[in-house]
Amino acid sequence: MSLLDDPKAAFADLSRPERWVLGVSVAFVLFLLVAMLTGALGPTYFLFLVGLAGMYALLSFGLNAQWGFTGLINFSVAAFFGIGAYGTALMTASGSPIAGGFSPLVGLAVALVVALALALLIGIPTLRLRADYLAIASLGLAEVVRLIVLNERWLTNGSAGLRGIPGFFDGWPVLSTFPEAMPGLRLVVIPGSPVILETAFWQAALNVLLVLAFAGAAYFVLRRAHRSPWGRVLRTIRSDEDLARALGKNTYSFKMQSFVLGSLIMALAGVFYAHLNLYVGPGDLDPITTFYAWVAVILGGSGSNRGALFGGIVIVTIREGTRFLNDVALPIDPAPLRLLLIGVVIVAVMRYRPQGVLPPQRELIWPSAVDGGGTPETPDSGVRERKGGDDDE
Amino acid sequence: MTVLGYLANGLVFSSIIVLGSIGLSLVYSIADFANFAHGDTMTIGAYSALVTFGAVGGLGGAVLGLPYGFFVALVVGIAVAAVVAVATEKLIYEPLDVDSIGLLITSIGIAFIYRAVIQIRFGSDFTRFDVRPLRPIEALVPYGVRITLHDVAIFGSAVALVVGLHVLLQYTDLGRKMRAMADNPDLARVSGIRTKRVKLWTWVIGAGLAGAGGVFLGLFNQLAPRMGFNLLLVIFAAVILGGIGSVYGAMAGGFLIGMINQLTPFFSNVVEALPIRPNWLATVIENMITIEYANAIAFVIMVVVLLVRPNGIAGEAAT
Numbered sequence: 001m002s003l004l005d006d007p008k009a010a011f012a013d014l015s016r017p018e019r020w021v022l023g024v025s026v027a028f029v030l031f032l033l034v035a036m037l038t039g040a041l042g043p044t045y046f047l048f049l050v051g052l053a054g055m056y057a058l059l060s061f062g063l064n065a066q067w068g069f070t071g072l073i074n075f076s077v078a079a080f081f082g083i084g085a086y087g088t089a090l091m092t093a094s095g096s097p098i099a100g101g102f103s104p105l106v107g108l109a110v111a112l113v114v115a116l117a118l119a120l121l122i123g124i125p126t127l128r129l130r131a132d133y134l135a136i137a138s139l140g141l142a143e144v145v146r147l148i149v150l151n152e153r154w155l156t157n158g159s160a161g162l163r164g165i166p167g168f169f170d171g172w173p174v175l176s177t178f179p180e181a182m183p184g185l186r187l188v189v190i191p192g193s194p195v196i197l198e199t200a201f202w203q204a205a206l207n208v209l210l211v212l213a214f215a216g217a218a219y220f221v222l223r224r225a226h227r228s229p230w231g232r233v234l235r236t237i238r239s240d241e242d243l244a245r246a247l248g249k250n251t252y253s254f255k256m257q258s259f260v261l262g263s264l265i266m267a268l269a270g271v272f273y274a275h276l277n278l279y280v281g282p283g284d285l286d287p288i289t290t291f292y293a294w295v296a297v298i299l300g301g302s303g304s305n306r307g308a309l310f311g312g313i314v315i316v317t318i319r320e321g322t323r324f325l326n327d328v329a330l331p332i333d334p335a336p337l338r339l340l341l342i343g344v345v346i347v348a349v350m351r352y353r354p355q356g357v358l359p360p361q362r363e364l365i366w367p368s369a370v371d372g373g374g375t376p377e378t379p380d381s382g383v384r385e386r387k388g389g390d391d392d393e
Numbered sequence: 394m395t396v397l398g399y400l401a402n403g404l405v406f407s408s409i410i411v412l413g414s415i416g417l418s419l420v421y422s423i424a425d426f427a428n429f430a431h432g433d434t435m436t437i438g439a440y441s442a443l444v445t446f447g448a449v450g451g452l453g454g455a456v457l458g459l460p461y462g463f464f465v466a467l468v469v470g471i472a473v474a475a476v477v478a479v480a481t482e483k484l485i486y487e488p489l490d491v492d493s494i495g496l497l498i499t500s501i502g503i504a505f506i507y508r509a510v511i512q513i514r515f516g517s518d519f520t521r522f523d524v525r526p527l528r529p530i531e532a533l534v535p536y537g538v539r540i541t542l543h544d545v546a547i548f549g550s551a552v553a554l555v556v557g558l559h560v561l562l563q564y565t566d567l568g569r570k571m572r573a574m575a576d577n578p579d580l581a582r583v584s585g586i587r588t589k590r591v592k593l594w595t596w597v598i599g600a601g602l603a604g605a606g607g608v609f610l611g612l613f614n615q616l617a618p619r620m621g622f623n624l625l626l627v628i629f630a631a632v633i634l635g636g637i638g639s640v641y642g643a644m645a646g647g648f649l650i651g652m653i654n655q656l657t658p659f660f661s662n663v664v665e666a667l668p669i670r671p672n673w674l675a676t677v678i679e680n681m682i683t684i685e686y687a688n689a690i691a692f693v694i695m696v697v698v699l700l701v702r703p704n705g706i707a708g709e710a711a712t
Contacts, residue, residue: 073494125700131494132427133699136629140692143626151685291501298498332513336618340509346502347485354491 017357021310028317043197047204049316051276054211055269057312059289060296061218061305062265067294068303068360069226070258071238073135076122076142077293080263082285083118084270086149086156087111089280094164097157104168108271115267116260118145123259127252139287146285161281167203168210168275179203211272215309218265222305225261234258235303266293288339292319295342299349301356310358318342395537399659400652405544407651408551409613412606413624414631414647415558415640416599422575422638423595424486426496431603432625433507434474436618438604439611440511442470446522457549458527458542466522467550467608474604475597477507482596504622512618519615547609554605555644558598562640567594575638627654627688630695636705645706650691657687 014022035041059081066072088107090096126137149156156162169175179202225231236244237251244251274280296315300307318341322334349356417431443466451460481503486496529539562568570591574581582588610620627650635646653660661682669675682690698705 073497125696129699130703132497133633133703135494135497136427136626136633137696137699140626140630140695144689144692147686147689151683152680291505294498294501333516335517336509336512338509339505339512343502343505343509347499347506350491350495350499350502351485351489354495 021358025310025313028313044201044204047201047208048276049320051204051207051211051272052320053313053316054208054215055272055276055312056292056296056315057309058211058215058218058269058272059266059293060300060308060312061215061222062262062269063293063297064303064305064308065222065225065258065262065265067297068308069231069234069238070255071131072127072255072259072262073131073138074259074262075135075139075287075290075294076145077266078285078287078289079122079142079145080115080118080266081270081273081289081293082149082280082282083115083145084111084267085274085280085284086162086270087114087267088271089162089165089274090156092166092170093162094166095157095162096164097154103171104166104275107274111267111271112264115263115270119260119263120256123256123263127255127259139290142285142287142290146282149285150282156282159282161279161283163279165274165278165280167206167278168272169206175206178206207272207276210275214268214272218268219305219309222265226305230254230257238303288342291342291346295345295349298354298356299345301359304356304358304360307356307358307360314345318345394539394658396659398537398539399656401533401538401540401544403652403655405540405547405613406655407648408548409606409609410624410628410631410651410654411555411644411647412551412602412609413628414635414643414650415555416601416603416606417628418632418635418638418640418643419571419575419595419599421632423571423578423592424482424496425578426493426500427629429497429500429625430481430504430507431599432621432623432628433504433511434478434600434603434621435607435610435624436511436616436621437477437507438470438474438600438607439616439620440515441473441604442466442608443520443522443611443616445469457546459524459546463522463524467605470608471601471604474607475601478596478600478603479593482593504625508618508622515618517618519617521615522612524612543612547613550605551609554602558602558640561598567591571595626695627691630691633695634698634705639705642705649706650694653694654687654691657682657690658684 032041032046036043036046059077062080063074063077066074088104088111091099091102091107091110092104093100122138122141126134126141129137150159152158167176169178179199182199182202226234233244233249233254236247236249237254241251244254270284273284292315296311297308298311299314300309300311318338322337322341325337326332326334413431413435416434417428420426420428420431442463446462446466449462449465452462452465454461456464485499485503489496489499491499524543527541527543529541530545533540560568562572570581570586571594573584573586574588574591578588581591607621610624614620628647631646631650632643633646634649635642635644661679661684664675664678664682667675669678
């Protein structure tokens with residue numbers, strides 16, 4: 001059933017929403033390509049957008065490991081994202097008040113360790129709480145983290161933020177000088193509007209490579225974990241925690257594991273962001289980042305990694321599309337417009353498609369266990385309705 | 394400032410928190426979800442009052458340093474907040490087919506929509522009500538209390554609203570129905586209470602009080618599109634401290650959280666004076682109990698209460 005062997009059958013195998021998403025995505029990619037070739041969209045900026053989409057997809061993967069797999073309502077995504085970004089920035093940036101100047105690989109390691117510590121710190125008290133209390137408590141603790149980053153100037157430079165972060169490949173053999181070494185290219189596809197590829201383009205290409213590596217690794221780890229016995233326990237916890245406990249599972253420990261796994265992936269997104277943006281500030285811990293990730297996950301379909309990928313792309317479209325709209329057509333401040341769109345998307349999804357656009361399918365079985373074609377009937381109402389998770393504990 | 398001064402400030406700030414937390418707690422118990430749009434309902438009240446006050450002007454006389462027009466604006470702010478909340482319930486929440494977590498997530502979307510609309514209309518900058526700022530009341534200054542007549546007005550109005558709510562809950566038919574519904578919605582329904590109607594009234598009362606809180610918050614500090622959202626977690630802390638679903642608990646919780654919030658500088662003086670050992674611990678505590686962390690302290694209290702006493706200080710007490 002591979003796409004390459006028999007594209008027609010593979011297409012017929014898709015469910016209706018999958019076809020829709022595929023169609024819209026293809027149209028969107030074509031649109032971007034045309035925009036790029038005609039010069040309306042700079043190729044460097046295009047790659048920056050791809051990197052950003054990858055980053056949001058990574059954040060959504062992390063949240064998916066918590067909310068989608070286990071049903072943990074984590075509203076502290078921004079805290080882990082910010083801690084990841086600050087962790088690497090404090091180690092590598094020239095403007096870092098404590099260390100600085102280390103290799104980005106050290107930064108990556110430190111960011112992950114700090115995120116792990118924070119995950120335990122937030123998880124130990126809150127994961128025993130009821131779902132809605134967990135939401136409130138994690139949002140509150142994320143604010144505490146933000147306030148600490150904002151106010152402890154000796155540690156984080158306070159509201160000034162950290163400047164002078166090197167690129168991720170700084171100090172690597174070959175890759176650190178790759179952008180400079182590559183020749184500037186000038187492609188003329190449409191006469192009169194050449195596409196020029198320069199150092200900045202190659203730099204952006206490297207960043208895209210990095211985020212693809214991160215996201216790819218996260219995707220495969222999550223997919224494997226999701227199908228493993230471990231993942232099955234998590235899904236059981238999501239639909240009925242008491243049942244999981246009755247089966248002798250230490251649900252608290254499983255929840256903690258999935259919380260830590262998700263948090264590390266979010267921190268990875270933060271690390272990438274720090275080396276993409278080359279500046280981090282306390283504004284990056286704003287709760288809006290949390291809700292970007294949430295929109296991506298519930299739009300894509302809770303528990304579905306493909307959906308998270310799709311959601312990440314939609315988020316970047318909203319984020320950068322409003323900016324573009326402001327520059328080109330309507331002089332409306334992009335910030336509230338973005339907020340409005342995010343709000344409308346949340347409400348619309350919850351109203352018309354609470355299971356998301358691409359809900360996970362066949363999630364209880366290995367794909368090889370399904371013999372031949374034939375997608376099983378998609379249930380109209382997902383597990384979410386039936387879980388009745390409002391009074392567990 | 395003296396202890397008395399901090400206490401007086403705390404009393405004023407508490408009034409605002411109490412107005413917010415009662416509504417949040419009512420909606421939490423009767424509509425059965427954590428309404429993240431509650432803070433932005435406060436913002437709506439504040440901005441409606443701003444517009445109304447700009448339109449009607451002072452209307453001649455003044456009470457407690459506030460022109461009559463301001464009270465008209467206050468009533469309009471309350472009304473608009475209530476109408477918007479009821480419309481949202483009718484158009485959005487009621488047709489939804491999701492559990493309480495779904496409603497919670499939806500309310501975040503609603504919060505963003507409210508805030509975005511206000512920000513598009515008014516910009517993201519701070520504004521103020523067009524009332525002349527007052528000097529602190531002279532008679533109280535020797536005691537270290539620096540509050541203005543406006544603060545007295547905030548406190549007085551809040552007390553009036555809270556007493557009104559108490560009377561409504563305890564002595565009217567609607568109040569009894571609301572308490573019954575908070576206690577056991579199914580039982581309330583089979584005993585013939587029109588639960589949908591009661592729910593609507595809950596929204597009216599909760600959002601109306603939030604609107605009043607928003608207007609007072611605008612008078613106490615200033616107005617900004619983020620004002621309500623920024624206060625939301627503090628209000629949640631108050632509701633949880635008081636015990637979710639308990640209106641009197643919410644009042645107590647709001648009072649305590651407001652007080653702790655405004656007394657933080659005083660606590661930091663106390664901590665500096667205390668002989669805490671070892672020294673590093675003293676440094677850590679002194680660093681943590683500062684005005685910058687006033688909100689963080691409330692959030693930490695909230696998490697501790699959730700862990701230790703999830704029913705809040707009021708315990709199992711009914712609404």
